Amino acid sequence: MTNRVKKICPISHEKILKQIGQIADREKISVYAVGGYVRDQILKKETKEIDFVVGENGPLFAKKVKQQLHGHGLVVYEQFGTASLIVDDVKLEFVTAREERYEKESRKPIIEKSDILSDLERRDFTINTLALGINKDNFGKILDPFGGLKDMKAKTIRTPLDPDRTFSDDPLRILRAARFASQLSFRVNPQIIRSMENQRERLKIVSQERITDELFRILSHPRPSVGFQILKQTHVLDIVFPELIDLVGIEQRDTYHHKDVFEHTMKVVDNLARISDNPRLRFVGLIHDIGKPRVKQFVEGTGWTFHGHELVGERLSKKICNRLKLPKEYRKYSQKLIHLHMRPIQLIGEEVTDSAIRRLIVQAGEKIDDLMKLCRADITSGNPKWVKRYLNNFEYLINRMKEVEEKDRIRAFQSPVRGEEIMEVCGIGPGPLVGKLKSMIEEAILEGQVKNEHDAAYRYLMTIKDDVLSHCNEKADTDSKMGSHAQQGNSHGV
Ligand code: CTP
DSSP states (O other), rough: OOOOOEOSOOOTTHHHHHHHHHHHHHHOOOOEEHHHHHHHTTTOOOOOOOEEEESSSSHHHHHHHHHHHOOOEEEGGGGGEOOOOOOOTTEEEEOOOOOEEEEETSSSSSEEEHHHHHHHHHHHGGGGGEEESSSSGGGTEEEEETTHHHHHHEEEOOOOSHHHHHHHOHHHHHHHHHHHHHHOOOOEHHHHHHHHHHHGGGGSSSOOOHHHHHHHHHHHHSOOOHHHHHHHHOOOOOHHOOOHHOOOOOOEEETTOOHHHHHHHHHHHHHHHOOOOOHHHHEEEEEEEHHHHHEEEEEETTTEEOTHHHHHHHHHHHHHHHHHHHHHHHHHHHHHHHHHHHHHHHHHTOOOOHHHHHHHHHHHHHHHHHHHHHHTTOOSSOOOOHHHHHHHHHHHHHHHHHHHHHHHHOOOOSSSSSSHHHHHTTTOSSHHHHHHHHHHHHHHHHHSSSOSSSHHHHHHHHHHHHHHHHHHHHHHHHOOOOOOOOHHHHHHHO
């Protein structure tokens, strides 16, 4: 354990830190800012949250800070010795310096009061074991007992203790290691990688909500592939996301090979991270080809095919969203995008008709922009000529979509003649017939036979209504006759 001390300046939130330090001095307590705040100071990143380790009772100290600095939103967890509050828009969290011991089957620690060094030692990674003094005698000085500064410089993720112990104590840290690698573009030390693999079964004691949260954190960073590749390498993915492992591998037959769908997926997710902050869209990028392994077929003379993978993927995505305990809207969103993700590609290269474009816009509804982003990110070919041609065609399609949309105002589309009016004009009550007439109007608009406006749709309704109504009356007559025959037949039999 090296107890190196360095000074950092300038420090963000210096005024608050000084004020809290003065309170600590008056109370004769040593207080340190720790964890993510100090790490991000060194990386010159913004933070809106500061964690403190307090030499005495953390919640009691938090109450003093609240009184003296006019804080608000105080929340106290007496049994964990922690309290949080907000001062000048900054979230402050105070923890009593503590040691944690873990029971084998639980992530819940047994907490015992201790000093700053033991507190730092029980933390996850050396980059998170730096403590910044805020008392008068050590203000701005960094306490670095585990070589965190050196690891920051080397961009390395390492644990302060034997990694098997750090991961076994709290297995969520296995995912946090991959997450910090993605978040900071750091490398995970090889010994830590081996331990992640050794301890991976321990993840089974972690709740699904926590696992899902970390997976989405990996997705939220600029290069999610970094984290997912580490999870693959350590076989952690086999436990937390087995469907992604099914995408791994290239098969060669004759001169044909299909590309490794996992590697392709990684490129798609990184591409999406460049163009969208939307977590749902990045998640769909991760699972858009999830149906491929199930439908993969080798066709003599053609090569590998994946017909219908979007439909199988749509079904699988429902199961995955449920398992990951994602909100319902994630499930619906994923299903829709996966179902449609091949459609724009199929339109490219054909003579694209207005009606095909209209159908796509209507089916995707307000998700059309995200669908197009997904399809653009899906272009990962290594052949620059092919990519260029493809992107040009893609631009052409997007322009055509704009034209059709401007012309037809087709997004969030439904018949401009509404159900009420159809009932009134046709003299019918609510029922399936109203829906049928409405769909016929919509169909004619999508086919481009009728303009997407009220008067044109109304005129069209007038031309079809008599035929449809008389056909339905005839059908109703036949049905009722058949019903009475059937009844007669039954009565004979009884
Ligand atoms: N910590 C830990 N083990 C965990 C979670 C957290 O040791 N499973 C420690 C780390 O020292 C971490 C601190 O608690 O720095 C605060 O945790 P958290 O707020 O989750 O992470 P930050 O490091 O602050 O980073 P970020 O806010 O970017 O998640």
